[in-house]
Amino acid sequence: MKKLALFDLDHTLLPIDSDYEWGQFLVRTGAVDAAEYQRRNDQFFAQYQAGTLDPVEYLEFALGTLARFPRRELDAMHRQYMAEVVHPAIRPKAVELVQRHLDAGDLVAIITATNRFVTAPIAHAFGVEHLIAAQPEEDEHGNLTGKLAGTPTQGQGKVEHMHAWLGRLGTPFDSFASSHFYSDSHNDLPLLSVVSHPVATNPSDRLKQHATAQGWPLLLLFND
Numbered sequence: 001m002k003k004l005a006l007f008d009l010d011h012t013l014l015p016i017d018s019d020y021e022w023g024q025f026l027v028r029t030g031a032v033d034a035a036e037y038q039r040r041n042d043q044f045f046a047q048y049q050a051g052t053l054d055p056v057e058y059l060e061f062a063l064g065t066l067a068r069f070p071r072r073e074l075d076a077m078h079r080q081y082m083a084e085v086v087h088p089a090i091r092p093k094a095v096e097l098v099q100r101h102l103d104a105g106d107l108v109a110i111i112t113a114t115n116r117f118v119t120a121p122i123a124h125a126f127g128v129e130h131l132i133a134a135q136p137e138e139d140e141h142g143n144l145t146g147k148l149a150g151t152p153t154q155g156q157g158k159v160e161h162m163h164a165w166l167g168r169l170g171t172p173f174d175s176f177a178s179s180h181f182y183s184d185s186h187n188d189l190p191l192l193s194v195v196s197h198p199v200a201t202n203p204s205d206r207l208k209q210h211a212t213a214q215g216w217p218l219l220l221l222f223n224d
Contacts (some may be wrong), residue, residue, distance in 0.1 A: 001177035005101035006162065006191070007128075008183035009112040009119060012201045013094045015222045018086065018122060019062065019114040020045050025081045032065060049204075051187055055134075055152035059115060063136050066117060067146030074117070074144070082121055090125065093221040098126050101180070107171065111162060111181075111191070113154035117144065132161050156190045182219065186210060 010017040023041040026032045040061060047053040066074060101108050109130035110123045116133040123131040137149040153161045166173055173179070179195040181188070186206040192198035200211035201219045211218060 001175070002171070003101075003104065003106040004173070004176040004179040004195075005106040005108045006179070006181040006195065007098065007108070007110050008181075008185065008188055008201075009110050009122065010114060011184040011204075012182055013098065013110070013126060013221070014086070014089055014122070015091060015202070016085070016089050017045065017048075017114075018118055021085050022081060022118050023062070023065075025077075025085055026065065029077070029080075031069075031077065037065070048187075051206075053154075055113060055154045055157075056148060059134050059148045059152060060146065062115060063144060063148060064146040066136065066144045071142045071144070078117070078121060082125070086122055086125065091222055095126065097182070097219075097221065098128060102127060106180075107169075107176070109162075109165070111153060111158050113152060113158075113187075130165070132158070132165055155187055158188065158191045159194060162191065183207070192216075 007013055010019065020041060023037060027034045027037055044053060044058045044061065069077070098108065107130070108128055109132055110119070110126070110128050111132040112119050114133060115136050116131065117136050119133045120131055132153055134153050135149040137145045137147040139145055151157055163173060178197055180197040180199060181191050181195040182199045182201040183192055184202045184207065185204055189210065198216045199219050200207050200216050202222055203211060203218060208218065
């Protein structure tokens, strides 16, 4: 029977928050008003860390920023972002962990609350075909409208989106011999609690405390 391996992205496979750093990149390159964007981005990031973030409010703030630019320009900006921010942040231990699951023939996916525009090239950089992420709405020309298509991929939403994705593949969750989920965040407790092998990866203090109480393994990928 096939095995399932799921990975959160930010602070799990990457030692950065890709969404927050995308915002910092926009500020640094002058693509947005620095003072206002910095204020809102920092505010949302603090809410995320505290577990109080309204995911729709945040996503439509972030997607509204993306909607200001034609898709061709956005894609060029993202290539620069990957070269300057993401690729230098990727750690060998994270790449090796993903590759072990791929080499074993496991079904591998990255599942993240960050939107697909930001994260699809990052998943590709890790060699992962399947990505479950917040879906930006697009117009008929492929430009982003600033709205969220569907529901957020956060908290319990990750569980729901995982089941929907596996349903589309024709491989229901209970058909796997085992399932791993690697995450750093207590926000991911709903999905960590349903897989057979939850792994607290570079865990926050809150997740570390919970994982220790549950006897879950702890994994550090960024201590090299």
